[in-house]
Amino acid sequence: YKREPLTVEARYSYPNDIPFSESRIGQYTIEQIQPQPDGTPSKIKVKVRLNRNGIFDVTQA
Structure with missing residues (x-):
């Protein structure tokens, strides 16, 4: 949970x-x-992928 x-x-x-x-x-x-809206932190889901060539990518956040 983050707000920053x-x-x-x-x-x-x-x-x-x-x-x-x-x-x-x-x-x-x-x-x-x-x-x-009530000021509490939001739940953050970060999706990362590593392809077969070793390329690291953040695909969704």
């Missing part, structure tokens, strides 16, 4: 097994999160 922007970060699970030093795949910020 949310940041999602993707990293490799095993950074020692990759041939480069940067383990972060990407960072995404979900903005414009509106609280409920």
Whole structure:
């Protein structure tokens, strides 16, 4: 439950097994999160996909 922007970060699970030093795949910020009319935080569902080529994508938030 959130009422402020949310940041999602993707990293490799095993950074020692990759041939480069940067383990972060990407960072995404979900903005414009509106609280409920009564002021309570909204339930946020983030859908991410990883295709067979290893491309990471936030498809829905």
